[in-house]
Amino acid sequence: MGSVKAELLRLWKWPATWVLIGVWLVMSLTFGYLFNYLALNGGTNTRDLSQQQLISSMQPENVGAAVVRGLPMFGGAIILVLAALAVGSGYGWGTWKTTLTAGPRRVSAMAGTVGALAVIVVVLVALTFLVDLGAAITVASLEGWDWSLPGTAVVEPLAASLLIAAMWTGFGVFLGIVTKGPALAVGLGLMWAIVTENLLRGVGALLGPVESLTKVLPGGSAGNLAGAVGGSGAPGVLNDLGGTTAALFLVGYVVFFLGTATLLKVRRDLV
Amino acid sequence: MIVTTEKLTKRYGDRAVVDEVSLSVRRGEVYGFLGPNGAGKTTTIRMLLGLVQPTSGSARVLGEAPGTPKALLKVGSLIEGPGFYPYLSGRDNLRVHAHRRGVDRTHVEAALEQVDLVGAANEKFRRYSLGMKQRLGVAAALLGQPELLILDEPTNGLDPAGMADMRDLVRALAAQGQTVLLSSHLLGEVEEICDRVGVISQGRLVAESTVEQLRGDTVLLIRADPIEKAHVLIEGSELRGDVLHVRETDAGALIRTLVHADVDVREVRPLRRTLEEVFFEMTGVA
Incomplete structure (x- = not known):
């Protein structure tokens, strides 16, 4: 518990935590509401979205879908960066050395970091939900729509959001530990989340096995889960797998990333 | 321990x-x-x-x-x-x-x-x-x-x-x-x-x-005239150029011996290896 408190204190007071959360909230509002609102009011090109789809995507009762659809790619990338920075920076600052000589077992120290990151991620998803809900209510009121608050059905997309966020957090932790620094971890993570999987999807159009693989890669699994719980109209959201299958893959990734990272942390010399 | x-x-x-x-x-x-x-x-x-x-x-x-x-x-x-x-x-x-x-x-x-x-x-x-x-x-x-x-x-x-x-x-x-x-x-x-x-x-x-x-015993450095006579008088002394090195801590007795034998004592001071000298010897660093 002491390790979680320690990590939470330092992550809570870390400007990078709030900068990244702030950037994500601005992105979520801009792409989820502002652009859709402008398109609805005088936009000349609304892509393949009908007016009814735009209105539906901004309804307060659909805010759960609005939260989850941003996480498979851009939201996930931001969470990955946060986790990779939180873990990788400790090597450059020498704080891992201080942490591991303070008393707790290495497993406890890792659990403290992961536990604190989990709290931060829950805060991020909760803030996204609240900010999106506020935006949705504002738009609905401005437009004079009949609207209602989201019902219990919102639990499913929010739970999916947390699982997707947990996977990206695990990926960031894994990269931070493997590369023993923040720069390479962030670079590799961003490249994977935004470039590599998209390139593979492109190749998948030509090669069947690659296409099958892309559906179950970390981003693909996240996109499929988001698609299965109602997320749509955002980059990275897919509809190739069932929700349960996608969720199981994500759980597998969380276990693999955090398990491998912990094993490396416990067994490797800190020089 | x-x-x-x-x-x-x-x-x-x-x-x-x-x-x-x-x-x-x-x-x-x-x-x-x-x-x-x-x-x-x-x-x-x-x-x-x-x-x-x-x-x-x-x-x-x-x-x-x-x-x-x-x-x-x-x-x-x-x-x-x-x-x-x-x-x-x-x-x-x-x-x-x-x-x-x-x-x-x-x-x-x-x-x-x-x-x-x-x-x-x-x-x-x-x-x-x-x-x-x-x-x-x-x-x-x-x-x-x-x-x-x-x-x-x-x-x-x-x-x-x-x-x-x-x-x-x-x-x-x-x-x-x-x-x-x-x-x-x-x-x-x-x-x-x-x-x-x-x-x-x-x-x-x-x-x-x-x-x-680590630093070992103190050595007395003595300058005297004539130095050869002082060397003969002080048993176990080591003549190094124009000075004597003596593994002896009772400087007063040494000086009295030399003075009574008409040797002019010009300088008596303790010489001790510094830790630095010991360290260089042990580690081969110079």
Whole structure:
């Protein structure tokens, strides 16, 4: 518990935590509401979205879908960066050395970091939900729509959001530990989340096995889960797998990333 | 014994960075771990703290295996400079560390007072001078009143005033009965502060004893005229050019003997090997 408190204190007071959360909230509002609102009011090109789809995507009762659809790619990338920075920076600052000589077992120290990151991620998803809900209510009121608050059905997309966020957090932790620094971890993570999987999807159009693989890669699994719980109209959201299958893959990734990272942390010399 | 190692060895490939080091640190002493840069001091210390696993050999720290919570909670350490979060204040960094060590806030304030950092406790760590950073590192090491303090090159990078401050701090801790393992390549520092010294060179412990024992006996240097007569008069004296070296501590008796024999005594002074000379002899560093 002491390790979680320690990590939470330092992550809570870390400007990078709030900068990244702030950037994500601005992105979520801009792409989820502002652009859709402008398109609805005088936009000349609304892509393949009908007016009814735009209105539906901004309804307060659909805010759960609005939260989850941003996480498979851009939201996930931001969470990955946060986790990779939180873990990788400790090597450059020498704080891992201080942490591991303070008393707790290495497993406890890792659990403290992961536990604190989990709290931060829950805060991020909760803030996204609240900010999106506020935006949705504002738009609905401005437009004079009949609207209602989201019902219990919102639990499913929010739970999916947390699982997707947990996977990206695990990926960031894994990269931070493997590369023993923040720069390479962030670079590799961003490249994977935004470039590599998209390139593979492109190749998948030509090669069947690659296409099958892309559906179950970390981003693909996240996109499929988001698609299965109602997320749509955002980059990275897919509809190739069932929700349960996608969720199981994500759980597998969380276990693999955090398990491998912990094993490396416990067994490797800190020089 | 607070720390014992038995043939402690760390190899990276074929290279033994630490080679069968057997040392012991006694309760209440300031133990100087002396060696040139790259001799294996920090690797040995990292093994004592469980940060590095030995290739062979064993170590016990306060009766426990290194790196276990039981051992670590009784040890405070500062290794190769302090590792703190640059965006947190000194006080918040200590609070983070206190959570990990399971000690409450009162210890944080006490540690800040002990290293004289209360006035700067709310400043961000990144704005601290090097000396303040090192002192914060010592404050973190003191949290929870450890039985053993391990300080690895605590004066590295400090200006002369900062070095003097750090030495005073270690002296004050030693005066309170704190056991300290102090690694350094600064001979004067070790000579001034430490009770016993272990000298490590190229990974091997080449000597372990008190500073006095390492420096050996005092030799008297005598200039006299005629020097040959003085040489004959003083049994066991060694003529080196125009001076005599005598392993004798009763200078008064020697002078009386020479004066009674009509030898003009021009200079008598004790000559003692410095720790630096001993160190260079042992480590082959010049």
